[in-house]
Amino acid sequence: MQDQYMENLLLTVVLLPLFSALVLIFAALFSVRLTKQMVAMLGVGSIAVAACCVFLIKLHFSTVAGASFSHSYANWIEVGDFKVAFGLYLDALSLVMISIITGVGLLIHLYSVGFMQKEPDFQRFFIYLNLFISAMLVLVLADNLLMLFLGWEGVGLCSYLLIGFWHQKTVNNLAANKAFIMTRIGDTGMAIGLLLMFVLLGSLDIQQVQLKASELWPLATESGMSLDLVTICCLLLLAGAVGKSGQLPLHSWLPDAMAGPTPVSALIHAATMVTAGVYLIARFHPLFNLSPLAMTLVAVIGAITLLIAATSALMQNDIKRILAYSTISQIGYMFLALGAGAYSAAVFHLMTHAFFKALLFLAAGALIYSMQHQHNIFRMGGLAKKLPFICGCFLSGCAALAALPLMSGFFSKELILEKLLEQQMYVFWAVAILGAFITALYSFKLFFVVFLGPVQQQPDSKLSSSMLIPLGVLLLLSIFGGIQPQSLIDIFASQHLLETGSIETIEIMMLFAIAVPIIGVITSWILFKKQIFGSAINSAKLRQLHQFLYTGWQVDWLYNKLFTQPFIKIARSNQEDFIDKFYLALMRLSRACHGLVNLLQNGQLRWYSASLVLAMLLAFSLINF
Amino acid sequence: MISAEQLLFFSLTLFVIGVFGLLVRRNLLFMLISIEIMLNAVAVLFVAAGSYHHNSDGQIMYLLILTLAASEVAVGLGLVIQMYRRTLSLDVDQLSKMHE
Known part of the structure; x- marks a missing residue:
């Protein structure tokens, strides 16, 4: 009885957004004219009901450690022994994920109603958003690899469609193409990984794969860092995660993805889709635990990415690009935590990040909305008195991002730092601390430049209540959302961490870690008072450095030289078709x-x-x- | 008694004359006549071979060829007359329309 109840609720959650997307699509196909109000009711309503269902699931989901629920609804493919089912799998991890997706998703949908009010393609926007939510739910609830891949590609497609939403501008289309192609590189690796796992382990069921993997490949601690089969599987999965989450080799699409509407940036490129890579690794954590090499690589990628992205964020002018780089950097933290084996800390940071980054993006959207589409932060200034509510949103968002004490981001980031210390990964810890300092620096640079200082441009538009309510809720969440779900710790508890040395040194280091963001904020204040931000740079070398960081470490230039141009050359030389x-x-x-x-x-x-x-x-x- | 070689030579000569006539002449009528000469060369050869083998089959064959030639000429001449009426010419090189 209980099971049946859960089955139906779970299916409702997945199908509702899909249903409303389909209704909107068919309405558009048969040219049934819907008013904006009806579209909004349908689009937001479906997510709202889904969120309610998730809440009910949460109430009924057993709180026993390691509890899980799975049900197969129908057969998808059945050829001989090969069977793929439409099956959903729920445990504490996917519960957290669906809560974020439907919860934050609902707020962002509500916000979009106000934000996109003047947009003629209102309906198309909600079709894409609903489709995205359902694909994302399939991704996190999938119980087999094929379903997971379906959701994975589904969110990629929706991301592409939404980045290029204003397709009248060529730049937006190019950004969409870039995002699609770069994530596709990772996805190819991931598809190969999934097939490899299927061939080696003979199953597509995620739970069975992990069970068989730990039977087939016992923990390779003796062999150390070797390139065995499990490592290859992990690395291929990691390729997919890296592409989707905008980590180091494949990160340069994310800043460009800001071409899409701001609610999209908040939903897809901050809160949900880009964290799918973190989810993937957390979902396959038994597999990653078997491969020390893959784990180290995850941590290394996370560490390097967080530094590169944080330094790039420091030099940006565009408010959305600052937030995009900061997203990359924060996901770098999550990867670092994953690499250290602190999966629950990573997912916890994913959750708090979803709150405060969605808040920041939505507040930035509101700011841009009321500043006549002004993106450059140096054209803003002194807005604290004009827009006190948005100022408050930004203050708490930036504080959470910088991990100031008692904000939500503080708890998750400190947890990650603590785990790094427990794992004796001191180098990574130092990198993370440095990253935290730079994070505090750029987030408060953003805040000071936009809200303090001389007034440059007057805001004009009034914000509708549908935009203010989500901001208010996210404001509360990003301040008080720092409560780690207990169930998360339980499902990842399989691996016990090593007890290490003296507690006192750790405590001192922890205090230091708490102090660093505060020092960062103070530094930022001093630099702001001395009017260093935004002033012209005189020294040629410094200007070069600024340019280097501004372009995100010249990654685009490098890729252009390394891949695009040789490819074009080969294509040119073969223009006459040699064969x-x-x-x-x-x-x-x-x-x-x-x-x-x-x-x-x-x-x-x-x-x-x-x-x-x-x-x-x-x-x-x-x-x- | 005429020897078989002489008869063979006579037949060959007739045939070659026919072939040359066919190749050299441009007039359709003469080409038809050349074909008749070739037919007759073959007929002579049949009769000669029949008498050489003391067999009457050759003469029967000759009657067959005679009939064949008569009907062929009847059809051929009819066509030639039609051709002449339509084009007022019997020059095959000018009449050639197969290529176009």
Whole structure:
């Protein structure tokens, strides 16, 4: 009875957003005109009901440690022994994820109603958003690899569609293409990884795969860092995660993805989709636990990414690009935590990050909305008195981002730092601390420059209540959301951490970690007072450095030189189609032969009879001699 | 008694004359006649071979060829007359329309 109740609720959660998306699509197809109000009711309402269902699931989901629920609704593919089902799997991890997706998703949908009010393509926007939510739910609730991949590609598609939402501008289309192609590189790796796991382990069920993997490949502590099969599987999965989450080699699409509408940036490129990579690794944590090499690589990627992204964020002018780089950097923290084996800390940070980053993006959207689409922070200033509510949102968002004490981000980030210390990963810890300092610096630079200082431009538009309510809720969440779900700790508790050295040194280091963001904020204040931000740089070397960081460590330039241009060159050189040459020659030869034979067919009767006679003579002479 | 070689030579000569006539002449009528000469060369060869083998099959064959030639000429001449009426010419090189 209980099970049936859960089954139905879970299915409702997944299908509701899909249903409303389909209704909107069909309405558009059969040109049924819906008013904006109806579209909003349908789009937001479906997510609201889904969120209610998630709440009910939460109430009914057993609180026993490691509890899980799975049900297979229908068969998808059935060929011989090979079977793929439409199955959903719920445990504490996916529960946290669906809570974030439907909860934050609902707020952002509500916000979009106000934000996109003047947009003629209101309906299309909500179709994409609802489709995205349902794909994301499939991704986190999937109980087999194929379903997971379905959701994975679904969110990629919606991300592409939403980045290029204003497709009248070429720049937006290019950004969408970039995002799609770069994530596709990772996805290819991931698809290979999934197939490899299927071939090696003979199952597509995620739970069975992990069970079989730990049976087949016992923990390789003796062999240390070797490139065995499990490591290859992990690395291929990691490729997918890196692409989706905007980590180091494949991160440069995320800042460009800010071309999309701001609610999209908040929902997809901050709160949910980009954290799918973190979810993936957390979901496959038994597999990653078997491979020390993959774990180290995850931590290394996270550490390098968080530094590169944080320093890039420091130099940006565009408010959305600052937030985009900060998202990359925060996901770097999550990867660092994953690499340290602190999965619950990573997912916890994912949750708090979803709150405060969604808040920051939505507040930035409101800011841009009321500043006539002004993105440059140096064109703003002194807005604290004009827009006190948005100022408050930004203050708490930035404080949470910088991990100031008692904000939500504080608890999760400190947890990550603590776990790093427990794992004796001191180098990574130092990198994380440095990253925390830079994070505090750039987040408060953003805040000071926009809200303090001289007034530059007057805000004009009034914000509607549908935009203010989500901001208020997220404001509360990003201040008080720092409560780690207990169930999360339980499901990842399988791996017990090593007890390490003296507690006192750790305590001192922890205090230091708490102090660092505060120092960062103070530094930022001093720099702001001295009017260093935004002032012209005189020294040529510094200007070069600024340019280098502004372009995100020149990654785009590098990729352009390294991949794009050689590719274009190869394409150019092969423009005439080298293989076609052979077939063209064949064609010419047969055409020449045809011309020769054609000469015989001249229609002259006497010519024909002569050739007849000649042929006869030839035949006779051949027979006789 | 004429020897078989002489008869063979006579037949061959007739045939070659026919072939040359066919190749050299441009007039359709003469080409038809050349074909008749070739047919007759073959007929002579049949009769000669029949008498050489003391067999009457050759003469029967000759009657067959005679009939064939008569009907062929009847059809051929009819066509030639039609052709001449339509084009006022019997030059095959000019009449050639097969190529176009």
